[in-house]
Amino acid sequence: MTYGSGFNPSESVILLQQKLEQFRSAQTRRTRLPEALWQAAVEMARQYGVYRTARQLRLDYTCLKKRLEGTPKQERATASFVELLPRPAQPEECIIELETATGSKMRIQWKANLPPDWTILLRAWREAER
Numbered sequence: 001m002t003y004g005s006g007f008n009p010s011e012s013v014i015l016l017q018q019k020l021e022q023f024r025s026a027q028t029r030r031t032r033l034p035e036a037l038w039q040a041a042v043e044m045a046r047q048y049g050v051y052r053t054a055r056q057l058r059l060d061y062t063c064l065k066k067r068l069e070g071t072p073k074q075e076r077a078t079a080s081f082v083e084l085l086p087r088p089a090q091p092e093e094c095i096i097e098l099e100t101a102t103g104s105k106m107r108i109q110w111k112a113n114l115p116p117d118w119t120i121l122l123r124a125w126r127e128a129e130r
Contacts, residue, residue, distance in 0.1 A: 013048075013056070016040050020057055033059075042067050098122075104129055 020037060045053040045068050054061040094115070098106045106125050110116060 013044060016044060017057060038067055098125070100129065102129075 016037070019040075020033075023033065023037065041053060041057055041059055041064060044057070045064055048056075050061060050065045050068060053059070054064045093109070093111045095107065095109045098108075108116070108121065
């Protein structure tokens with residue numbers, strides 16, 4: 001049996017291939033595969049993909065795909081939306097001291113994520129100096 005590139009069959013894959021060959025050789029005409037063999041093929045398709053599995057096991061691609069889609073969704077991984085909210089940054093402490101030529105001083109200390117509006121603070125301080 002030849003394998004496609006990148007396909008390294010496990011022991012269970014080889015065993016399933018042997019079981020299928022045994023079943024096929026024992027049948028004189030086209031007979032439905034037993035459900036146990038189909039289930040094993042579906043499990044293999046989950047792991048290796050439908051096309052590769054159908055090709056390696058000589059199964060009908062469409063039938064295998066329908067069986068895979070018909071399996072309970074809980075067994076297959078499903079994507080879901082997860083909203084990630086930004087974690088509020090820890091406010092940093094900042095201290096600014098201003099001093100005029102006449103010796104007046106102003107000290108601003110705050111803990112916040114956003115700095116205060118400097119233009120308003122500076123304008124208010126200058127007006128208070130007059």
